[in-house]
Amino acid sequence: MESLTVSAAPATSVVIATRESRLALWQAEHVKALLQARGAQVSLLGMTTQGDQILDRSLSKVGGKGLFVKELEVALDEGRADIAVHSLKDVPMDLPEGFELACVMEREDPRDAWVSPQYARLEDLPQGAVVGTSSLRRTVLLRALRPDLKIEPLRGNLDTRLRKLDEGLYAGIVLAAAGLKRLELSSRIRHIFETEQMLPAAGQGALGIEIRAGREDLKALLAPLANMDTWLRVAAERAVSRAMGGSCSMPLAAHAVLEAGVLHLRAAWGDPQGAATLVQAQAQTAVLDLASAEQLGVQVAQVLRESGAH
């Protein structure tokens, strides 16, 4: 198993750049508490990103999920902050030159949740019911399960999405279980989809900490926060996305589990304009390090492409 080589003395004071949604603040506070417990002085620098501001269009049309991390990276670059805490799902496959992922932390529930005031499960929806999601992945997975449903766009942070549901615009919506659990909104969950039914997005439920490349003092401080099992799983998942073209705005799902040293990876792709059927692939390998996890991802992506994903 890969270990983190650390050569500098750990940083003692840290500024965390964070978006200001409730979930982003929860995540930043979570890391703050962990670092404070290790004796560091920690403060938060809150900021609004383009991803938070653009609510009327699908992110895949205006530049993708990178919009959630760009401003935070500028703050790191200018030295106004030291680290940025991200939902890994929102982090582009390749970080810009000069930045790196210092660690991947323990994963929350990676699955998707069904949220609906009226219908306990997706199966209970009447023909043609309206389901809210702006995720291409959720759209193609929902369509494969229920081709009759009408999928309508739904953007905004978790509270905004729940409010739009409560306003009656949708029969139900699909959200990441992780965000709902972190914000103590689990009571809104009617049903959690098994991963076989609704394959999660690469990195869903995992947090990653981004730093400017070469900040060895920060790496030394953050090393104990890393969870190697999660890191191996998301390395494989993210490698599928990268090998499929790197864009996060793709109708692509990738999910890995680690059992007795064997990494099992599944991926699915759907054509939002084409048939409701999914292209699926899976593979497993005894995993030794991040490089072999990524190799598994590349292999699965190749099978997807050979089966018609593009």
Ligand SMILES: NCc1[nH]cc(CCC(=O)O)c1CC(=O)O
């Ligand atoms: N796309 C937005 C987003 N980014 C991260 C999460 C929370 C779950 C996670 O940490 O992966 C969510 C909400 C959602 O997809 O419902």
